[in-house]
Amino acid sequence: MLVLKEIQNMVNDFISSLPYDRKPESLYNPIKYVLSMGGKRIRPVLMLLAYNLYKDDAERILMPAVALETYHNYTLLHDDLMDNADMRRGKPTVHRKWDANTAILSGDTMLVVAYQRMAQCDPDKLEPVLGLFTETALEIGEGQQYDMDFETRTDVTEDEYIEMIRLKTSVLLACALKIGAILADASSADADNLYKFGEKLGLAFQLQDDLLDVYGDPSVFGKEIGGDIVCNKKTYMLINACLRADESKRAELVRWITADTFDRDEKVGAVTAIYNEIGIRELCEQKINACFDEANAYLAKVSVDDARKEPLRQFINDMMHRKN
Incomplete structure (x- = not known):
């Protein structure tokens, strides 16, 4: 059974190692940027903690767990545009760093990427x-x-x-x-x-x-x-x-x-x-x-x-x- 810190580190390391091989880079760079901003990673950590209640190989479901983080950050990207917000987690929002059209298109693509990642769960x-x-x-x-x-x-x-x-x-x-x-x-x-x-x-x-x-x-x-x-x-x-x-x-x-x-x-x-x-x-x-x-x-x-x-209880008590 993994402890909380191990799960949190696993999520962060996995997100930072994700490749973005498709073109054009101008479409995918904002997605990488948003996911690199950090945050508490509450949703993927909760998924892994729930899995960890029953099994010890939580690394198997990292991709669908990160799909939720991708989806969550897609909603934040569009929320920032709707709210005309300048900053997110201490950094310029996508529509400020690039422009509104980029925020819309990269956000839409981010939603599709989230589904693509979630679909990599066990086929059954x-x-x-x-x-x-x-x-x-x-x-x-x-x-x-x-x-x-x-x-x-x-x-x-x-x-x-x-x-x-x-x-x-x-x-x-x-x-x-x-x-x-x-x-x-x-x-x-x-x-x-x-x-x-x-x-x-x-x-x-x-x-x-x-x-x-x-x-x-x-x-x-x-x-x-x-x-x-x-x-x-x-x-x-x-x-x-x-x-x-x-x-x-x-x-x-x-x-x-x-x-x-x-x-x-x-x-x-x-x-x-x-x-x-x-x-x-x-x-x-x-x-x-x-x-x-x-x-x-x-x-x-x-x-x-x-x-x-206990790891799940520790996480929610910290939150x-x-x-x-």
Whole structure:
């Protein structure tokens, strides 16, 4: 059984060694660039950790594991273009380093490359693996569209938000874990419990991202805090602040949300102060902990020895206690 660090190093080494032999280089260089930026490699690591619950030869599934990382980074490449973002992981985004047309075409090619890599799994597992991967890709697109739709709505409910982040974030983690289980010949019950574990874990991660965007340490978080507040992103915290605020605080929130011009720091400070007065931080922390507890309950149902679950538990605990 591999330990966590060995799996993480295996993923990074494999990604850095991938050849790109097709032409033109101008199409494939942005793909290499995006995948070379690093990141936590959460999705391929989760796939390998799920496989590692049952088998000791995780190197066999590195290509389909990296397919998920390729797909994830394709979504980030297009997200950056849609958001007109300048930086990703401290480096210029593809549409800034090259141009928007390159970002579109290289992103589209990246999606195809992700499928090509996923198809290199065991032939007898190809149908269930590609079926789950395709369903997940559709759901992520749906989640992204909901997120865009929410930007122009003022009546987004907590349940709608939770469903949006389930689609946009959670299902890819769940997919990673279930594919790892399928490739390791796990029982269908174990594969389903690992999927549900991933769903709940993804909700906890995204809610924690929402929290860190307001309450994180900028020197650790890697960017200015308050970005969600500045762009009126309908997060769990903003939705609940609007629901729970008294009339005067709700009026102040609406004033900030509808303001065309404002001082960034003043807006972030004022909205954060309202969150503090209502207890929104504590509410969000309670929801995170509830999702994490539900995730662990599903993991407990997976029928392998606790010792084999330890690398997976270590990884999720590290992620849940991260500061960025």
